[in-house]
Amino acid sequence: MSTITIEALTKRYSRVTALDQLTVDVPEGVCGLVGANGAGKSTLIKILLGLSTPTAGRASVLGYDIASHGPEIRQLVGYMPEHDCLPPDVSAAEFVMHMARISGLPTGAARERTADTLRHVGLMEERYRRMGGYSTGMKQRVKLAQALVHDPKLVFLDEPTNGLDPVGRDEMLDLIRRIHTKFGISVLVTSHLLGELERTSDHVIIIDGGRLLKSRSTGELTSQTHTLILEVLDPAGGADAADRAQASLEASGLGVRRAGELMYVPATDESTFDSIRDTVAHAGLGLVRLQRDRHHIAEIFAENTPEGSQDHVVTG
Ligand SMILES: Nc1ncnc2c1ncn2[C@@H]1O[C@H](COP(=O)(O)OP(=O)(O)OP(=O)(O)O)[C@@H](O)[C@H]1O
Ligand SMILES: [Mg+2]
Structure with missing residues (x-):
């Protein structure tokens, strides 16, 4: 079953076309959205959340049309933005609690969910320290916790491994995998590194210049x-x-x-x-x-044939 359907979605800014007639379905589970810098990943996520309007085309998220049901979608979807957005003088516990309350949870439930999500991301010990003093890895974890706190059906994680060292990267990828296996939440996660999503994702979508390059289950890719x-x-x-x-x-x-x-x-x-x-x-x-x-996922970068044209995966 698809969590997201995207049909001929186009987004033109004055100088660039960020998304160009993109048509693809995102299945349940963990789906990686891979593309180089400027490929259109963040633009797509913002459009799916209803935070930005497409120039043409349509899409639905969890059965809701993005053009008419933005509030319903944002209620069911968690969002971890790409850039640092945390207030430095507030603690992780206060911030995540605040986000839970904004999402409409009553105080008791919000407190419980805040503790649960901070525990899930491994931030219980440091939760009362002000976030200005956090490392990049800790900030990424808070951003992940706030995306999960209202118990969404689906989360959009925009470059969650950005700025992390190899150990932090592995830990983050494991956390992402567990969001699905433990809580049953579907995940759309972006990265510019194809290799790192091989292990985490059930499915991978590759875009380039706002166009679809590949959409494959990782089982198929690594068969x-x-x-x-x-x-x-x-x-x-x-x-x-x-x-x-x-x-x-x-x-x-x-x-x-x-x-x-x-x-x-x-x-x-x-x-x-x-x-x-x-x-x-x-x-x-x-x-x-x-x-x-x-097969290794990275091999398909070797031949950039667009979806639908003659294509084969290069073998070892
Ligand atoms: N608000 C905007 N105004 C004008 N151009 C924009 C705007 N937002 C994005 N773009 C352009 O659209 C294209 C796609 O950008 P986008 O941020 O979606 O890429 P991305 O895949 O998320 O890249 P990155 O890996 O660097 O985060 C880029 O050429 C970018 O410069
Ligand atoms: Mg981006």
Whole structure:
């Protein structure tokens, strides 16, 4: 089921076309919206929230038309904006509580939800400190907490990993995943890094210059290929193990593509596994790894064919 449907959505500013006839459906679950700087990600989110009006086209969010039902949509959707927007002299507890009250929760429920969401994002200890003294990672967590506090059905997270170090990035991606698995909330999350959304998202939409490039489930994107990947070693310590394996495999009639120590062999069927094992053993070498290669999401950046045209995912 789709949480969002977008039809020929266009947004023109005086000098640029931020969205250009964008048509795509966003399914339930965690959906990544990927694009380079200026691709139109934030523009799309603002239009879906009813904060900005499109030049042409239409869209609906959770069944509500954006043109006529902005308030209903904003009641059901949480929004984590891209830029820093936190008042420095207020604590996270006060701020999130305030946002809960603005959303219409009665005081008791607001207090409870504030504690729950701050716990979820890992900010319980520091919740009474003023936010001006927070690190970027802590600020991103408060922004996430305020998006969740009114128990939305769907959240829009605009670049939640911005400014985070690799550990902070991983923690944020795990938190996002849990928003869906633990609370059943659907997520639309933007990033300019395709790779980081591979693990978190059920589905990925890629836009470029306001146009749709790809819309795929990550399962489909990272599905197994018909290529086997293998790595060998010489138990006697010889340094030319990969060269020898390659020569033996080729002599057995198998096609081999090399990338450093790794070898890629096209598999006809399961028997290719046996042929490789036997050939490598016969050459006096050991197998360190033999597995099916997988597609990697980042590979589809290699060929920027727009959706609908001839397209294939490059394999390892
Ligand atoms: N209010 C505005 N007035 C004029 N042009 C705008 C406005 N907002 C966005 N744009 C332009 O629209 C295009 C898309 O911008 P948008 O902020 O949606 O991109 P983005 O994908 O969110 O980029 P980033 O990764 O940098 O956040 C850009 O060329 C931007 O300069
Ligand atoms: Mg943006």
